Amino acid sequence: MKRPAAFSLLGGAMLILGFSPSSAAQSTFVNTLMPQPAHLRVGSGALPWNTAVTVGLPHFKNQRLEDAVDRTLMQIERKTGVPRQRAITTSDASSLTIDVDGAGDAIQSIDENESYTLAVTSTGVKLHAATVVGAMRGMTSLLQLIQPSGSGFIVPAVQIEDSPRFRWRGLMIDVGRHFEPVEVIKRNLDAMAAVKLNVFHWHLSEDQGFRIESKIYPKLTGEGSDGLYYTQEEAREVVAYAASRGIRVIPEFDMPGHTRSWLVGYPELSSDPGPYTIRREFGVEQVAMDPTKDSTYQFIDAFLGEMATIFPDSYLHLGGDETPGTQWKNNPRVVAFMRAHNFKTTEELQTYFSERVLELAKKHGKHMVGWDEILNPDLPTDAVIHSWRGAESLTAAARRGYHGILSQPYYLDGMKSAEEHYLADPLPSNSDLTAEQRKFVLGGEVCMWGEHINPLSIDSRIWPRTAAVAERFWSPESVKDVDDMYRRLDVESLRIEALGLRHLxxxxxxxxxxxxxxxxxxxxxxxxxxxxxxxxxxxxxxxxxxxxxxxxxxxxxxxxxxxxxxxxxxxxxxxxxxxxxxxxxxxxxxxxxxxxxxxxxxxxxxxxxxxxxxxxxxxxxxxxxxxxxxxxxxxxxxxxxxxxxxxxxxxxxxxxxxxxxxxxxxxxxxxxxxxxxxxxxx
Amino acid sequence: MKRPAAFSLLGGAMLILGFSPSSAAQSTFVNTLMPQPAHLRVGSGALPWNTAVTVGLPHFKNQRLEDAVDRTLMQIERKTGVPRQRAITTSDASSLTIDVDGAGDAIQSIDENESYTLAVTSTGVKLHAATVVGAMRGMTSLLQLIQPSGSGFIVPAVQIEDSPRFRWRGLMIDVGRHFEPVEVIKRNLDAMAAVKLNVFHWHLSEDQGFRIESKIYPKLTGEGSDGLYYTQEEAREVVAYAASRGIRVIPEFDMPGHTRSWLVGYPELSSDPGPYTIRREFGVEQVAMDPTKDSTYQFIDAFLGEMATIFPDSYLHLGGDETPGTQWKNNPRVVAFMRAHNFKTTEELQTYFSERVLELAKKHGKHMVGWDEILNPDLPTDAVIHSWRGAESLTAAARRGYHGILSQPYYLDGMKSAEEHYLADPLPSNSDLTAEQRKFVLGGEVCMWGEHINPLSIDSRIWPRTAAVAERFWSPESVKDVDDMYRRLDVESLRIEALGLRHLxxxxxxxxxxxxxxxxxxxxxxxxxxxxxxxxxxxxxxxxxxxxxxxxxxxxxxxxxxxxxxxxxxxxxxxxxxxxxxxxxxxxxxxxxxxxxxxxxxxxxxxxxxxxxxxxxxxxxxxxxxxxxxxxxxxxxxxxxxxxxxxxxxxxxxxxxxxxxxxxxxxxxxxxxxxxxxxxxx
Known part of the structure; x- marks a missing residue:
């Protein structure tokens, strides 16, 4: 990794963990960074931010990087009132030099290098990153550094070396129970990027609504959506919008339970002939797909193939939660199937289903993620466990060699405080997992379930609390001063509002x-x-x-x-x-x-x-x-x-x-x- | 015109002009209607608005009407918290009966029948209209009638017979100087519909930006828009969105002045070879299209033909304001052309240009609207005069047999009070026009010029003031009590906010x-x-x-x-x-x-x-x-x-x-x- 000269001169000694309160002698730096960087050292002096600022991309550049630079400069312009520099040069002697080694993954992967270094002196800002996504993370920090000083604005002298603690830092939005238009999704992606979240988990189907167009199975939305769904073109637009902000999109098609909206148009997927209507009630529904019929898997196979053309990410969420056994137990054919396969419980039958859909996911080049109910003895270890019922399933999964993601402490509809979410660590230092097992914990996801939200209220349920969790996922475990978190959260909340969010x-x-x-x-x-x-x-x-x-x-x-x-x-x-x-x-x-x-x-x-x-x-x-x-x-x-x-x-x-x-x-x-x-x- | 029985029983005597303050004996009606209807009489009693309300479309229905009914019921649901009726029947004995004679014009015309009658008794609401657009106007009034009463909501008993005073009630938005995304346009269309405006005048090109995709001339946006423009698909979406709300869309392509953004990609349209850049300064620019070359008209012809496939309205605005003669006078070829045609002034040359583009508009099935500078002796009377420099040009035009629209008193960027705009009448009763001449005054347009607005601030510049002007355009001239207007404007402002507008x-x-x-x-x-x-x-x-x-x-x-x-x-x-x-x-x-x-x-x-x-x-x-x-x-x-x-x-x-x-x-x-x-x- 190439380092800008200004940075390497300072050597390892400058890497002080966490926030050093600045002394008046050094600079007027007020730390409002959120999430806090892994390593930060406050220097002396500051770069004045004015119309004399020049911007250079001396090495690599592509459209994605240039768009991100543009967005950052527009945000700074709005904050400072200083007209932005529109001539971007290739000079490495610019007042803001953004030095990027290369594009990064063609399709952003779970191992994308998001690290960056940011060196600010009174003469310039040097941002260095191995990838475009890393540069985006650094630009977000730069925006957060800019502060008023006298009659103008400055970037205080700091040295930052930063990289995320967890690779998977997500926000899930359930658009099944209440639909959220593209505009709502986009502005929430903007806010996610502002706090360095990198996974948008899009819960696209529920008993109460099927929300994405399938051209192969048009009755999915035709009869299961009340007309409220994303066209494929819109979904691609969201994927592109997210990608340009360094965010992966993981679609979820929850199955075999939570599928009543599928059955309205395609009752043959169920083990009960129906007919079905869109579910209006909430809570666990008693219907599920029929795991015994080959036609069920043929349907899923074709559907996932179609979705794979829209969602390029190598992960795919297939749900698996709250699957009721009622319909299965009531169908003699399913009961006979269970007997023939020697399945003693419907959980075993679900594991059979999970294995078969995991094979289908693989066929389409995807890793399968599922809610923690799928964690049964026979589940292949290439499934990823999404823990929602308790952190125990996450550690249990890690011990058995499954990758896992934690959501249980991050349910926004619990209406808990930011503090409570903030202090819940996906992998506390006192966990008894071995070093090897700890690597299986990928990170966490904040969950915004859809029962009680609509396009008007959703932002206020997600923000600003999610920014506190974003810090939990990105920053060192030791960053956990609640008062300081709230102080910075108040500022971050306004920065997010400036992006167009309506939480305030x-x-x-x-x-x-x-x-x-x-x-x-x-x-x-x-x-x-x-x-x-x-x-x-x-x-x-x-x-x-x-x-x-x-x-x-x-x-x-x-x-x-x-x-x-x-x-x-x-x-x-x-x-x-x-x-x-x-x-x-x-x-x-x-x-x-x-x-x-x-x-x-x-x-x-x-x-x-x-x-x-x-x-x-x-x-x-x-x-x-x-x-x-x-x-x-x-x-x-x-x-x-x-x-x-x-x-x-x-x-x-x-x-x-x-x-x-x-x-x-x-x-x-x-x-x-x-x-x-x-x-x-x- | 078919009348619902409840209404005709009451006969002509009930038609009292303006607002009758209700007595306690009659009902608790509080008049917050905006615009005020032409005729309103307050009855006694009220219809409780609760889950028992049934909805019927007994005669005509089409998708446009059903969508409008849905939107209205959703707005009422949100206001009252009463879950809306989702089963729409064909019963004419419903508590809300919407009786529409027919679809109205296939493409909404300037003569579309927007009248409606609304008869509310304690047992039901009968809305009757000749057209779907008329029914929309009536549903808007219904929403405005619903008010709290005790622990619930009611529709007070009233009889309304309503129709607009002017046929052309517009809002112009200039997206040339600052671009406004589709989302901004759509929410402003929602607000327009809420106050019964019926023309969206879309100022799509300016010296500072060309804002709509042309596939024939891709450099118009390719080089003249900074990447900020509407695709043809988006423009069609806006036209459809407006149509479904009873709003016509009139695009404006301002020419021959205000065209520097065209010239960036196509300098040959000018009488000076250029090169040109997008203009950043405001004020009158010294460049104009070259009116002497046939190639100019060939370009305009092809361009208008393309635009006619997007904008179905039979009117087309071709600007014509603030055309500077400088470039023309400096070009010997243009001077020679003027001499050959015996044009003494550049104004005469502009009239020649106007006549030729008017012919092109006609060729594509359009009436031409132009700013009042086009009003010169030789202008054919089928041009419509858009008066921006003073009401005198409107009356002068009417005397000479031109149709006209007034905007001079309705410039929002003057930052005047709603009161001042409200009291400016497009056709005051003391005007000395003859009855025949008065018919030439089509109405008016509120103008939102784009120098000092962006997507964040635009709503607050347009609303709520435009609602007061909307009343001026719709209601009888006698409705001009300023205090009462402000009382109702405060309420209307909140209703518009509930549609998603951000003015507050x-x-x-x-x-x-x-x-x-x-x-x-x-x-x-x-x-x-x-x-x-x-x-x-x-x-x-x-x-x-x-x-x-x-x-x-x-x-x-x-x-x-x-x-x-x-x-x-x-x-x-x-x-x-x-x-x-x-x-x-x-x-x-x-x-x-x-x-x-x-x-x-x-x-x-x-x-x-x-x-x-x-x-x-x-x-x-x-x-x-x-x-x-x-x-x-x-x-x-x-x-x-x-x-x-x-x-x-x-x-x-x-x-x-x-x-x-x-x-x-x-x-x-x-x-x-x-x-x-x-x-x-x-």
């Missing part, structure tokens, strides 16, 4: 629509105290199906909104020295007062908005909880005692506020409970 | 980007006092060209933000009874206090944002002006006198605030000046 604008628009007015200041304050309940709680609470309108308060409010972490930190700070931490107390008081003050206006708006009115109990609770917080803060700051019974009453109030109501929950009940518990009582 | 979210996103943080409460308050300067002031102030980044405060703030009209109304109210109008005084005080309070935080953010920092003088001025307002309010409410010289000093301060600065201006200086002037002085 969605809430305001949805609240305006709910309230029927632009005057939503109070409602926004109210909403800032709320987050959606988990997938399970909503499903149970609302009995949602595919046709349920997603236009409630729960669809508007943000998962893990800023107040959650802020209040937890402030309460933590305060409780260290309850009577002395003025600043934390003042900020907490201000926040709770502002919530209490918003309630009357919100209640008035609720009286004219049927869709808001269901949350009326939440408004009353917010008022009460805010008063409780103010009382607690007052006792703590004055070191006085609450009357006997106060604590019990307030804890009961908090308990009530924790109960399911209106599909939303408060962001601050845990720290509030700590606060109440800390109050001394008479 | 853009400001917040842009402010976050400028500030580099999500904490923009103070900045939003600051921005609410500001609006962009006019096109001319910005162009002069910033020396913009096509490559100028559009990421300043001026690009964030809204034209005609709500505070402008609100403060004008409150000050007007207050000055009627300065010492007695408590409510107006309190509201004004609160507003000015809130502005003053925002300034310190805004100034802090400006110190770390180079792009915001230019507006620092505006922050200081806002503080001073707010203090002035508070002082004035205090004098007026206490009926006390200001010290001598106070008024002069404050008026000077207001004068300074009116001066050009930071490309933004205050929304409230006029009413503030009135307030100050009203204060009695010692």
């Amino acid at each position: 604008t969605h809430e305001g628009a949805a609240l305006r629509e709910l309230a029927g007015t632009e005057d939503t200041d109070a409602l926004r304050v109210f909403a800032s105290a709320l987050q959606p309940v988990s997938f399970g709680d909503r499903y149970k609470g609302q009995h949602t199906d595919q046709l349920t309108p997603l236009d409630n308060l729960v669809d508007a409010v943000r998962p893990d909104p800023p107040t959650r972490h802020q209040i937890a930190v402030l309460v933590g700070d305060l409780l260290k020295t309850p009577s002395a931490n003025e600043q934390a107390r003042t900020q907490l008081e201000r926040q709770f007062k502002s919530w209490a003050a918003a309630v009357p206006t919100v209640e008035t708006q609720m009286s004219t908005s049927p869709l808001l009115a269901v949350a009326r109990p939440r408004a009353q609770q917010l008022l009460q909880l805010s008063q409780t917080a103010e009382e607690a803060l007052s006792y703590l700051s004055s070191s006085s005692k609450a009357p006997a019974g106060w604590k019990q009453a307030k804890l009961a109030q908090i308990g009530t506020a924790r109960e399911q109501q209106a599909l939303v929950r408060f962001t601050f009940v845990d720290p509030l409970e700590e606060l109440v518990k800390a109050v001394p009582e008479q | 979210t853009h400001e917040g996103a842009a402010l976050r980007e400028l500030a580099g943080t999500e904490d923009t409460d103070a900045l939003r308050v600051f921005a609410s006092a500001l609006q962009p300067v006019s096109f001319g002031d910005r162009y002069k102030g910033q020396h913009t060209d096509q490559l100028t980044p559009l990421d300043n405060l001026v690009d964030a703030v809204r034209p005609d933000p709500p505070t402008r009209h609100q403060i004008a109304v409150l000050v007007g109210d207050l000055l009627k009874t300065p010492s007695a109008n408590e409510q107006a005084r309190t509201q004004l005080e609160r507003q000015f206090k809130s502005w003053a309070a925002a300034v310190p935080t805004v100034e802090t953010q400006m110190s770390t944002s180079p792009l915001l920092a230019v507006a620092r003088p505006r922050a200081q001025q806002l503080l001073q002006l707010s203090q002035t307002a508070e002082e004035a309010l205090s004098y007026l409410s206490s009926s006390s006198k200001a010290p001598a010289g106070w008024k002069q000093a404050k008026l000077a301060q207001i004068g300074t605030a009116r001066e050009q600065q930071a490309l933004v201006r205050f929304t409230f200086v006029d009413p503030l000046e009135e307030l100050v002037k009203a204060v009695p002085e010692q």
Whole structure:
């Protein structure tokens, strides 16, 4: 690997792990990199970013690289207001030199070299990478480095040597249960590239919808999609769009379960004659493909052959999760087949199916990925295990020589905090896998299941939380300071918004629509105290199906909104020295007062908005909880005692506020409970 | 015309012009219709909108109608949270019966019948229209009628008989100076349909860019577009999208001036050999096509023939504005040609050109529309005059028997108020045209020129102001209550947002980007006092060209933000009874206090944002002006006198605030000046 001179001069000593807080003497560098690079050293000085900046591609270049350079320069232009350099030269003495060894894999592989080095001095930026994808990763870091300074912008002097910890860093989007137009997919690919994710897992078929055109089997979308699907041309466009951003596209055709939409047009694929309709309910469906008929495999063979012309990646996801045995057990022919093959359980029959489709995947040049149910004793070890039910299946698979991908801790519809996802490591250092076994862990995937999302809300469910997980997949395990992660996540969230994502604008628009007015200041304050309940709680609470309108308060409010972490930190700070931490107390008081003050206006708006009115109990609770917080803060700051019974009453109030109501929950009940518990009582 | 029974029973007496304020005895109807229908009568009772609603298309139906019904039901579903009826029957006893006589024109014409009647009782809605387009207009009104009532939604009982005042109700978007992707065009078509506009005028070529693929002349986009253009397939998609919403698409190929982008690939079209590059500067360019060569017309002929296969509308816009004579006068061959034809001026030569291209348009089955410069003595009367330099050209044209369209008062880049646009009538009742001449006025077009817009900001420049003009074009001339217009415009703005438009979210996103943080409460308050300067002031102030980044405060703030009209109304109210109008005084005080309070935080953010920092003088001025307002309010409410010289000093301060600065201006200086002037002085 060729290194730019400026970099090699510094030698190994400069490679300090993680972020070095900069001293004023060195530079004004504020680290907002996300993900954090493997090695970073802060230098002194900075390159001014102005119209004098020249750009050179001294060695290799191709269209993909030039497009990536263009995109980066446009993003920098928008951020700085400095018109971009449009004349790209081949000079290696440019202020920004992008030195790339070669194109990289013709079709980006799992082993694509994504490493890069970035050396910034006061006279220039030298980016070096072995491949175009590596250069893209470096350009993303460059964009993140640029910061205001005085009346202009600078790139602070740093030395970065970076490469990903995991090879497989994915985001799965389920477009089966609710369809997402190409435009939504594209903007999410932009955001993925911004945080160096490299796999888009496209969950293209479900009981509730078949989403990609097949010319061989036109009834798949003709009868199984409600007209909501991607044409082959659109799918190719998405693949190209992803490739130009260094992202592989892995399509998933879930089978033999989760296939009711296939059976609407082709009931003969099932072991029950049907007829079938598109499923509207969620949850596990009782139908599955018939694994005993050769015609099933002929169908899959031809279909996969067709899909292989659209999706060039060498991996293919064939699902395999939640396959019910009901239909199989009820069909005497299938039962006879099982007996003849000496299969004692339907799981064994599924393994037979998995082996046969794995052979078909191979025939079309693909490795097969499947959800962890496929991990049965007879499964060939060239299958990749996608772990969704627990990290144990990942380690079990690695021990037995299967490659694996972790998703279990990264389900966005659980509506957990970025923090919780962030701290879940796919391969913690205390894992008891051997060094050899550890290599089988390819990485992880964030999962965005489709029950409760639509094109309006999806961005706010994926971002910014996924950026935190992207750092988990890319950066060293030791990078896990949660407060610092949130500080940088706030900045990254805005960078992602600048790409066109709507995770921040969605809430305001949805609240305006709910309230029927632009005057939503109070409602926004109210909403800032709320987050959606988990997938399970909503499903149970609302009995949602595919046709349920997603236009409630729960669809508007943000998962893990800023107040959650802020209040937890402030309460933590305060409780260290309850009577002395003025600043934390003042900020907490201000926040709770502002919530209490918003309630009357919100209640008035609720009286004219049927869709808001269901949350009326939440408004009353917010008022009460805010008063409780103010009382607690007052006792703590004055070191006085609450009357006997106060604590019990307030804890009961908090308990009530924790109960399911209106599909939303408060962001601050845990720290509030700590606060109440800390109050001394008479 | 077949009428639904419920409607004809009521007879002519129910047709009351304009809006009847409803009495409590009748119903709870709140009129938020925009545009206002020609005839509306409020009945008593209401139809509950719930899952029991059935939908029937008893007579005619086609795909276009079914798609429109689907879209309407989806919009209502989203608004109400009531799952939509998916089984559309042919029953004429449905709760929503959509009774359409026939398809209407195969290709929507200028004479398409857009009228409809809508009869709502407590048992059902009967919509009747002669054509599918008429039914679309009626469905738009139905959506606007639905309102909350108790814990659900209702359609209040009304009788509407409606048809447009003008046949041509357009929006022009210039994609030449800055390109707008298909997605932007589509969402703007959605918004147009929401306010019953029916012509999308697509300004597809400019000195700064040629935006549609020609397969015959590939260098038009190959060398004249920077790669930013619509493929023919995309253009067809836009035409189909518009047609399915009852909108005609009129492409414009501006010629013989405004054509430098054509000349980059085809310099032979000009009378000067070139070579040419894409123009980056704005303003009038000195190049034009050569009107003396037959090859010019052969090129145009072939090109228009190709475009006719994409754009089926029978009208075609060929520009003709701002044609400079310079190149022609400098070319001896052109001068000789003029002499040979006895043309004394280059205007006469342009008329010769206009006549020839009009013949070519005719050859391809098109009527030619041109900007008002083409109105010269020899112009055939089948040309349509598009008036941009003044309403006089429209009336002059009508007197001479030309059809005309008015745009002069509807230039959005003037950054005028909705009010100002709204009150400009294309054909005021005091016009001295004869009844026969009046028929020549086809209607009007709102113009969105492209110098200072990009895909992020465009929606906020077009909407909601264009909705007010849409009412001007559709509703009776007598509908012109500005306060009522603003009341309804606020609601319409949210309905348009629900379609996916970004006119309301853009400001917040842009402010976050400028500030580099999500904490923009103070900045939003600051921005609410500001609006962009006019096109001319910005162009002069910033020396913009096509490559100028559009990421300043001026690009964030809204034209005609709500505070402008609100403060004008409150000050007007207050000055009627300065010492007695408590409510107006309190509201004004609160507003000015809130502005003053925002300034310190805004100034802090400006110190770390180079792009915001230019507006620092505006922050200081806002503080001073707010203090002035508070002082004035205090004098007026206490009926006390200001010290001598106070008024002069404050008026000077207001004068300074009116001066050009930071490309933004205050929304409230006029009413503030009135307030100050009203204060009695010692």
